[in-house]
Amino acid sequence: MTYAGAGVDIDKKGEAIESLVKEIGFRRAGFGAPLDITGHFTGLIDFGDKALALCTDGVGTKLMVADEMKKWDTVGIDCIAMNVNDLICAGAEPVAFVDYIAIDRPEPEITEQIGRGLQDGARLSNMTIIGGEVAVLPEIVKGFDLAGTALGYVDKDKIITGENINEGDAIISISSSGLHSNGYTLARKAVERKYSYADRVPEEYRDEWISKEATVGELLLTPTKIYVKSVLTLLERERKAVHGMANITGGGLRNLLRLKKGVKYVIDVPPRPPRVFHLIQEAGNITDEEMYQTFNMGIGFVLVVDKERKNEILKILRDELDEDAWEIGRVEKGMGVEVPEFGLRYERY
Numbered sequence: 537m538t539y540a541g542a543g544v545d546i547d548k549k550g551e552a553i554e555s556l557v558k559e560i561g562f563r564r565a566g567f568g569a570p571l572d573i574t575g576h577f578t579g580l581i582d583f584g585d586k587a588l589a590l591c592t593d594g595v596g597t598k599l600m601v602a603d604e605m606k607k608w609d610t611v612g613i614d615c616i617a618m619n620v621n622d623l624i625c626a627g628a629e630p631v632a633f634v635d636y637i638a639i640d641r642p643e644p645e646i647t648e649q650i651g652r653g654l655q656d657g658a659r660l661s662n663m664t665i666i667g668g669e670v671a672v673l674p675e676i677v678k679g680f681d682l683a684g685t686a687l688g689y690v691d692k693d694k695i696i697t698g699e700n701i702n703e704g705d706a707i708i709s710i711s712s713s714g715l716h717s718n719g720y721t722l723a724r725k726a727v728e729r730k731y732s733y734a735d736r737v738p739e740e741y742r743d744e745w746i747s748k749e750a751t752v753g754e755l756l757l758t759p760t761k762i763y764v765k766s767v768l769t770l771l772e773r774e775r776k777a778v779h780g781m782a783n784i785t786g787g788g789l790r791n792l793l794r795l796k797k798g799v800k801y802v803i804d805v806p807p808r809p810p811r812v813f814h815l816i817q818e819a820g821n822i823t824d825e826e827m828y829q830t831f832n833m834g835i836g837f838v839l840v841v842d843k844e845r846k847n848e849i850l851k852i853l854r855d856e857l858d859e860d861a862w863e864i865g866r867v868e869k870g871m872g873v874e875v876p877e878f879g880l881r882y883e884r885y
Contacts, residue, residue: 537820539830542722546787546829550884573697575794577625577783578688586689589628593618594683597720598757603679604733605753608646611682612653613660614717617760619686620661621783621837624767627696627775628688630661635668639680642672650682653759660762694771698780698795698840705779705867706846707801710853711860712836713761714812718786719830720756726820727752741815755812763837766857770839773852777845784832790882792838792873800870801840806877807862809834824878840867 539546563570571580571587578591595614602608612635620630635654637647647670658665663686715723727733733753737746746755763783771778780795792801813834817827827833841849846863853861872883 537722537726537822538826539719539722542725544721546790547884571692571695573626573695576697577622577794578628580626580628580690580695582692583689585692587628587692587695589623589626589688589690590685591619591622592683592685593622594681595717597724598715598717599680599682600724601720601733601753601756605751605757607753607757608649609652610757610759612650612655613657613759613762614653615682615684616654616657616661616663616686617762618717618785619684620657620663620688620762620764621760621785623686623688624764625696625781625783626690627694627771627778627781628690629768630663630686630688630764632687633658633661633663633665633684635665635682635684637668637670637680637682638673638677639670640672640674640677642670643680646680657762661764694775696771696775696778696781700779701796701799701840701867702779703799703867703869704843705840706843706863707803707865707867708839708841708846708849708853709807709835709862709864710763710766710837710839711761711807711862712784712810712832712834714758714810715756716760716785716832716836718832722820722822722826722830723756723816726816726822727756730819737815741811743811746811752815755815758812761836766853766859767837767839769857770849770852774841774845774849777842777849778839779842780840782838782840784835784838786830788827788829788831788833789835789873789875790829790884793882793884795840798871800868801865801873802868803865803873803875804877805862805864806875807834807864825880828875828878828880829882835864
């Protein structure tokens with residue numbers, strides 16, 4: 537199986553985005569003008585000595601798993617995580633959030649559980665939910681969709697864009713909590729070939745933190761990890777040594793191509809992925825290349841850092857912030873992203 541075959545063609549999506557963006561050329565001048573960091577994970581706006589950061593994202597078809605399980609209390613965490621994990625890639629701190637729910641009919645039980653997850657995500661991000669919208673659209677949506685927009689800020693002299701990335705820099709991974717909230721169109725269709733969501737997770741696919749009673753549906757609903765506290769704490773100590781950051785979501789390791797161009801990101805020590813990825817790969821007979829360009833494969837967040845400071849950064853992440861962090865590669869002369877162990881190469885986001 538492939539992501540495109542399941543219904544999501546990443547290359548076609550890229551073409552669609554390009555066709556949209558080329559039609560949007562107006563730029564405000566003066567106070568509130570955009571800062572030029574095209575292609576980054578968040579947009580930045582000139583706000584005097586600070587820049588406002590703004591980004592938007594949704595939960596996607598993970599919501600269909602929540603509907604099947606009648607369990608909606610974690611998707612709010614996913615919605616916030618998918619936004620704030622992008623926001624911090626520029627070194628920005630999230631401060632406020634608005635959500636948008638499109639639903640076919642008002643269901644207080646569903647919206648109450650969504651609210652519970654949004655509250656948990658806001659607390660983990662130290663961010664206020666200041667408003668939102670619930671739209672009842674029976675002629676447009678079936679079920680519901682959940683998305684949101686996050687606002688943050690960063691001192692203009694502390695923005696991290698990736699332009700300071702140099703050959704020889706070390707690539708550090710902070711582990712994911714599983715699939716996070718992307719690739720579910722492929723993940724669902726692969727899993728459904730072999731399992732029901734009510735099935736217990738087979739022992740060979742259970743990591744040590746997964747209980748024996750956990751179901752496949754519960755495993756797929758594991759909330760997206762929020763990296764705000766760890767990343768911002770690290771930046772307080774080592775901001776100059778952090779040259780670029782990437783949230784590994786849709787597109788997998790291709791997300792590194794959104795950082796500095798004209799260098800090659802070599803992932804020569806890929807971490808052992810959580811076993812949920814093996815469950816999906818084997819159920820759908822999916823190639824390594826497809827897995828690494830669709831899912832995060834256990835690499836939730838990436839920092840590209842000065843090689844002279846990598847050991848201190850790893851020490852902070854592991855010992856002080858209790859993160860599962862590893863040096864997984866380096867920056868070399870060339871172009872693209874390579875995973876030599878699997879013979880993989882990506883040159884286009």
